[in-house]
Amino acid sequence: MTYLMKQLVLLLGVLGTLTGGAQQASLVWPSAVNSTARTQLFDQDWRFLRDSVPGAEQPSYQDDTWRRLTLPHDWSIEDLPPQQAGTVAGPFARSSAGATSTGYAVGGTGWYRKTFTLPPATGAKRVSVRFDGVYRNADVWLNGHHLGFHPYGYTPFIYDLTPYHTGSGIYRHVWLTIAESIHVAPWGITVTTPQVSDSAAQVQVRTVVVNQGSIAAPVTVQVLLQTADGRVVNSTRKTATVAAAGRTDVTQTLTLAQPKRWSVETPYRYRAVVTIRQGSRTVDSLSTPFGVRTIHFNAQTGFTLNDKRIGLKGGCVHHDNGPLGAVALDRAEE
Structure with a gap:
């Protein structure tokens, strides 16, 4: 089958005590997983082949000749053709099979494989993988x-690995x-701020x-509001019961006294820290930054931020970084 856009096929291989990890380790270099970290970067030790090969989704497939790399990765800026004025410029060629569909880049099909070991401490925990961006048809x-198929190239997606583990490119990070x-x-x-004043x-x-x-669980949800330097300025907690194999929404309202506004000149951000407890045991804790500001649109004044009119300037800015390709390099993104 021919694809004009970049077609990606990914394989995650898990080594565990029930799968004979030592035997498979001769085929690939397994990555260790940190059992104490809730979410960890998963960019290291991937194998890559720019080709369409049968059977590469099977754990027994031998990929020892594939290239070893670290994500993010964009194969469209690799193996550049000879440069020719008016015909070939950097990774872009008029002869590209995908033409406008691939932005005159190479396109094609690629495989990525990764083998990793889950520690025994994982136990009954839930394991999932999140791709920040894969372009495309993954x-x-x-x-x-x-596990699934994700056709769109710009949105993140998650797969639950728990039922299956025993004991162009991926151009953004993987977690x-x-x-x-x-x-x-x-x-x-x-986090929202429906009412804001000085x-x-x-x-x-x-x-x-x-x-x-498999059973319903009573939980306590605690929220802390922190300043940018980590000082706690308010907190609240609320109890709820989460049904077995279910989910529940818990909404909590807090007051922030004399808030510092987020603005273009001073983008000050607070942090909301959410902790889930069962009895005295903490089962999860996450945080998210947020800013306090008011926005308003109308035909007379246009856009106002914190009651100050700001002219909006737009541009056709694609997600890639020119000759660096679509790879989401943190420094280049800044």
Whole structure:
């Protein structure tokens, strides 16, 4: 099958005590997983092949000849053709098979494989993998199990690896999460400031709590508001019961006295720290930054931020970094 856009096929291989990890380790270099970190960067020790090959989704497939690399990665800026004025410029060629569909870059099909070891301490915890961005048409397997297909190239996506583990390119970061059965859902914290004045701001924190266990669970959700330097300025807690194999939304409202406004000149941010407890045991804790500001649009004044009119200037700015390709290099993104 021919694809004009970049077609990606990804394989995650997990080594564990039930799969004979030592035998598979002769084929690849397994990465160690930190059992104490809830979410950890998963960019290291991937294998890559720019080709379409049968059977590469199987754990037994030998990929020892594939290139070893660290993500993020963009193969469209590799192996550049000879430069020719008016025909070839950097990674862009008029003869590209994808033409405008691939931005006159090479496109094609690529495979990525990664083998990693989950520590025994993982136990009954839930393990998931999050891709910040894969361009595009990404099929993902784990130990031969097809986890899913993600067609869009610009949005993040998550797969639950727990049922399947035993014991162009991926141009953005990849993260591995190990959490308890009761935890905050992915992107499960939302902070809004519905009322803002110079004397006080109302802060609403909505938390989605997930229970992937087999029995209903009472939990306590605590929210701390912190300043940019980590000082706690308010806190609250609320109890809820999360049904087995269910989820519940917990909304809490706090007051922030004399808030510092977020603005273009002074982008000050607070932090909301959410902690989930069962009895005295902490089962999950996450935080998210937020700014306090007011925005308004109308036909007479245009856009105002904190009651100050600001002219909006736009541009056609793509996600890539020119000759650096689409790779999300942190320094280049700045």
